[in-house]
Amino acid sequence: MMRASSLLAVLALVGGCEVTGLSRLSFLLRAGGLDRPAAGPLSWVTRAGWDVRLEEARVAVGPFYFNVAPPLQGLARSAGPAQVLARLLLPAAHADAGQEHTAGGRIVAQVTHRIVLDVLSPTLVTVGRGDGISELVRTAELWLLPDDRAGISGVLPRRSVAYVLGEASRAGEVVAFAAYVVLQESAVPGQPLERLRTVRRIPAELPLSDGGTVELRVDPRPWLDQADFSDLLGYPVEDGRRVARPEDSVGRALSHGVRLAQGVYEFRWRPPGDAGEPPPN
Amino acid sequence: MFATLLVLLGAGQVAAAPTPPRVAQPAPLRYPEDGAGLVVVVRLEVLVDEQGKPAEVQVLGTDPADAPPGFAAAALEHVRALRFVPAQDGGVPVAARVGLTLRIAPPASLPAAASPRAPSPVSPPPSAPAEERFSAVVRGAARQGERAVSDLRIEIGQLRVVPRRSAGELLTLAPGILLTNEGGEGHAQRVFLRGFDAREGQDMEFSVGGVPINEVANAHGQGYADTHFLIPETIASLRVIEGPFDPRQGDFAVAGSAEYRLGVDERGLRLSYRGGSFNSHRVLLLWAPGCTVSRVLCRPGTFGAVELGQSDGFGQNRFSQRAAATAQLDLGLGDWGSLLVLATHYASRFKSPGVVRQDDYEAGRIDFFGSYDLQQGGDATRTTLSARLEARLGSFELMQQAFLTLRNLRLRENFTGFLLDVQRPNQAPRGADPQRGDLLDATTQELTVGGRGAARLRGTLRGLTQQLEVGYLARHDRNQAAQLRLRSGTVVPYRTDFHYAAGQTNIAAYVDLELRPLRWLTLRGGVRGDFFHFDIENRCDQIDSNVPRAPLDVECYSLDRYGYRNPTARRTATGVLLQPRITLQVEPLRGLVLTGSYGHGARSADLLFIGDGDDTPFSSIRAAEGGGLLYRVLGPLELTVRGAFFYTHVDRDLLFNQTLGRNTLAPGTTRLGLLGAGRLLGPWLDLSLSVTWARATFDDTGLLVPYVPEVVVRADGAGFGPLPRLRLLGEPLGLTGGVGLTYVAPRPLPLSERGDPYVLLDTQLRARWHFVELGVMIENLLDRRYRLNEFNYVSDFRSRPYPTLVPERHFIAGPPLTVLASIALHADALLGELRRKR
Structure with a gap:
């Protein structure tokens, strides 16, 4: 019986070795902070002129979805800002982000894992294995969830999705600060919670193939670009720091910054055998 | 003796039948010794060869089923002695398998056994009145492949014993048909045929006795054809x-x-x-x-x-x-x-x-x-x-x-x-x-x-x-x-x-x-x-x-x-x-x-x-x-x-x-x-x-x-x-x-x-x-x-x-x-x- 089966299977493949198009694949997602020589505090000057020194910065990211839709930059060339905004805000949200949940395009890959990332460490850590199909990814999407079934939220205080600790100084003013991002419905009135919790249309040119690696780098500097730390000067000091609130400019900047589609999250593709490929887990 | 030739007509058309065989030379039929005055119907299948001879005769059954064996023997003896005009396909004699039904009644001198007080059997007469009825027609080459090589007229016959619990499954008697079911016992079967995923009928026309089965506007899919209603x-x-x-x-x-x-x-x-x-x-x-x-x-x-x-x-x-x-x-x-x-x-x-x-x-x-x-x-x-x-x-x-x-x-x-x-x-x-x-x-x-x-x-x-x-x-x-x-x-x-x-x-x-x-x-x-x-x-x-x-x-x-x-x-x-x-x-x-x-x-x-x-x-x-x-x-x-x-x-x-x-x-x-x-x-x-x-x-x-x-x-x-x-x-x-x-x-x-x-x-x-x-x-x-x-x-x-x-x-x-x-x-x-x- 088995011999006959094998013979017929061979017969099936005679002249029939063609395929139905595309293929499924598996890849690894690794993530880390800004690509720099060593871990440690990160200092820079914001657009508002604050000299910021971050001592700790973490963000909870994942799951990740990869789309064939082009990034918004491309969209903006053919449509005005109003149309782009309208497309984004049209009530087409899907609870579980269906095939058109990103207001267009199609999800072709995913990594349904989550990680709390130390964005001050340049070392890439493994997030998890992803699966998808062999299409060119143009944009990525990541979710910022306050809680999950894996119970990793305890790493972040106050059910936040991101937090930063540091010191900002400008013209003799020095502010030791702490800031958290808690995404809730009241954060942006009129925005579905699901939309608040997703960062969409992150440019990502990823020619996925089986066995490769996607690398994610997170740059925390844009998180605080618009922050005016003088807003915190009137706040009480807790554990040596002034804690930003959602309504002040630091809280708003961080809340906006972690959801920026451009400038914060950078995805790169490393094909199988590339020098950057990590050893298998 | 009375003979009726019945040509069964295929559903949806007037039958395009070749000429079935017919009796050319009658033969005597004796009433069996163990007949007990019964009236018995014997069903036979006969393969009539191209020369009109009964090459193969098989008793399919009797009615009543417990009729004395002498009826089957008498029917076999009778049919083997018959000579036929062979089946013809466009004037060419061809072998054909036909069904034959014989109704064997006691001679007039014997009362029918239907009476509860039927007398004991008497010596059989030399011949017995009977009726013959052809109940099926040619199942040979002449009926095969009329429109294409894969035009199949499938007599279920003894293959009925192969496990098939629904009418749809009988389709697998035709080459290349695969059936699956995605929706449970009452859901129409999905048909695959010769490279087609015919779904539940979108690509396959179904009919029963000439009655169309495909549903033209089914919400699940156009052409949905559910044959579960057939026993x-x-x-x-x-x-x-x-x-x-x-x-x-x-x-x-x-x-x-x-x-x-x-x-x-x-x-x-x-x-x-x-x-x-x-x-x-x-x-x-x-x-x-x-x-x-x-x-x-x-x-x-x-x-x-x-x-x-x-x-x-x-x-x-x-x-x-x-x-x-x-x-x-x-x-x-x-x-x-x-x-x-x-x-x-x-x-x-x-x-x-x-x-x-x-x-x-x-x-x-x-x-x-x-x-x-x-x-x-x-x-x-x-x-x-x-x-x-x-x-x-x-x-x-x-x-x-x-x-x-x-x-x-x-x-x-x-x-x-x-x-x-x-x-x-x-x-x-x-x-x-x-x-x-x-x-x-x-x-x-x-x-x-x-x-x-x-x-x-x-x-x-x-x-x-x-x-x-x-x-x-x-x-x-x-x-x-x-x-x-x-x-x-x-x-x-x-x-x-x-x-x-x-x-x-x-x-x-x-x-x-x-x-x-x-x-x-x-x-x-x-x-x-x-x-x-x-x-x-x-x-x-x-x-x-x-x-x-x-x-x-x-x-x-x-x-x-x-x-x-x-x-x-x-x-x-x-x-x-x-x-x-x-x-x-x-x-x-x-x-x-x-x-x-x-x-x-x-x-x-x-x-x-x-x-x-x-x-x-x-x-x-x-x-x-x-x-x-x-x-x-x-x-x-x-x-x-x-x-x-x-x-x-x-x-x-x-x-x-x-x-x-x-x-x-x-x-x-x-x-x-x-x-x-x-x-x-x-x-x-x-x-x-x-x-x-x-x-x-x-x-x-x-x-x-x-x-x-x-x-x-x-x-x-x-x-x-x-x-x-x-x-x-x-x-x-x-x-x-x-x-x-x-x-x-x-x-x-x-x-x-x-x-x-x-x-x-x-x-x-x-x-x-x-x-x-x-x-x-x-x-x-x-x-x-x-x-x-x-x-x-x-x-x-x-x-x-x-x-x-x-x-x-x-x-x-x-x-x-x-x-x-x-x-x-x-x-x-x-x-x-x-x-x-x-």
Whole structure:
């Protein structure tokens, strides 16, 4: 019986070795902070002129979805800002982000894992294995969830999705600060919670193939670009720091910054055998 | 002696029969010594060779079943002495197998045994009065491959013993047909044939006794054809044409057509029960009056049957209940013709497991036979009435039929889990807020009325038969179809996908010519014209709203950007199509027929895709086939072997979309393939084997059409007959056994994957003693765990912490090892025994 089966299977493949198009694949997602020589505090000057020194910065990211839709930059060339905004805000949200949940395009890959990332460490850590199909990814999407079934939220205080600790100084003013991002419905009135919790249309040119690696780098500097730390000067000091609130400019900047589609999250593709490929887990 | 020759007419047409054999030289018939004054009907099957001699004679049974053995012996002796004018095909003598019914009555000097005080038998007279009736016609080469090599007229015969629990499964007697089922016991079976995924009928025309079965506006899929209303024991034969090569084939005959003919050969009253694995129970009451009861009602087409069934099913959420009743009256009108009246009723309720994700199964999150959504299932009812008149007026043969069908179907299926539901602003992904889910609730109500007719003129030219047939079909369907989405758990509707009421009229006419210019050359063909009229009222023309500030969940909306609008819209359209079909047959050697066929077929448009005033966008099919058929009589064995190459092109195909829950338009496709099949029939065995290879590709990309199996192998075998020298309480013991084997090669799936191949072995054994028949049926004898259906698409059944949005392998499990035992009581034999004891 088995011999006959094998013979017929061979017969099936005679002249029939063609395929139905595309293929499924598996890849690894690794993530880390800004690509720099060593871990440690990160200092820079914001657009508002604050000299910021971050001592700790973490963000909870994942799951990740990869789309064939082009990034918004491309969209903006053919449509005005109003149309782009309208497309984004049209009530087409899907609870579980269906095939058109990103207001267009199609999800072709995913990594349904989550990680709390130390964005001050340049070392890439493994997030998890992803699966998808062999299409060119143009944009990525990541979710910022306050809680999950894996119970990793305890790493972040106050059910936040991101937090930063540091010191900002400008013209003799020095502010030791702490800031958290808690995404809730009241954060942006009129925005579905699901939309608040997703960062969409992150440019990502990823020619996925089986066995490769996607690398994610997170740059925390844009998180605080618009922050005016003088807003915190009137706040009480807790554990040596002034804690930003959602309504002040630091809280708003961080809340906006972690959801920026451009400038914060950078995805790169490393094909199988590339020098950057990590050893298998 | 009185002889009647009855030519059975195939459904949907006036029979294109060759001349059956007829008695040329009568023979004496003696009344048996052990006749006891009884009137007994003996049914025989006779193979009449090309010289008109009875090469093989077999007693099929007696009525009453417990008639003394002398009747069978007398009948055998009588028939072996007969000489026939052999069957003729276009003037050429051919071997033929015929059924013969002898009614043996005592001579006038003997009183009939019907009287309880029948006297003791006396010495037999030299001859006895009898009636002979031919009840079937040629089953040899002459009836095979009329329109194509793969034009199969399948007499179920002894292969009935091979396990097949539904009428649909009988289709697998035709080469290359694979059946699967994605929706439970009451869901129509999905048919794969020669590179086509014919779904539940979109590409295959089904009819029963001339009554069309395909539903033109089914919410689940256009052409949905559910044959579960048929009771398998009442199916006498099946004609399958693989391809559109006969002008009688109509709408949906893309991959081919299947035509069931109802009838019961074994006469009498039968009560049977079958039960076993998974708490399965089935009761059948079948009455086919014998000629001792009524000579009017003893034609094979007359019967009444009721079936009740219930099963928990072989896994989670597979419960089903069903009831079916069928009655058919086949009234002979002497030499003038016949009248066939058919009534069927059917109701079913069933649960459906739906799909299982492969990753969930591998991770142990769901059982192989598990189900994500226990609300899946359905309900189906069907009522059909039909009357069919056939008449012969000299060289004319006429047929006229009227039919009416009422059909209700509700299917609840969830293909995607929680993928598509629109989220409310206050909901959290995977949070406590209940999502509503993607459970589809598709309902269809359909009324079909129509008629068909045909007239055939037969004549001879230089001794060769020439025929011309014209025919028509007129059919009107009124239907309502809707698809809603239901809240998970509560099954409260929250969204309408579509809702329409429609009327579709199909009027078709055909001309079919059969020319035989030479004895070895036959040209058959003609043209069919179809006219379709569609009248569609879309009752939910605007599902969503793009009006600013409109709520998220709107449907059947009565406001657009210009202001108020009626939520309904009406569309009407027509379409006309001409379809030529032609067949050329050459018979270079006796018993070897080479056939080339070409046909143009069509599938009418799905109502959802019809615009107002548009010409109906038909799917056009061009098919060609070439091959040969060899028929040989090898002593007591009858061998038929066929092989063919086929090609089919569809300009606008349909593919099932799991997200939408129904078929959607796809680009053109081309199919190429080969088939080989054979059947060996003998006095104690019946073997059938077929192998089909098919390759289906999309025209635009050259990629394979997914889901279609490239290689299908099917083998059926039956052995039967009385066990020699084995008697119990003086009664012989008859044994019948059957084995069926199915092999399906790895099927191409989307994303360049292949499904798993599988081999299935089914068997059944029956033992008949006197009036009792016991049986054991074993399906999936090897207890293979196999995937009946496999898919690759996106779903999210909330089995993982986060949404899954990329395609994943899904499957529907096939049945495991199933053991069913049966007992049947043949009441006529039992009553005869009781009478004898009294």
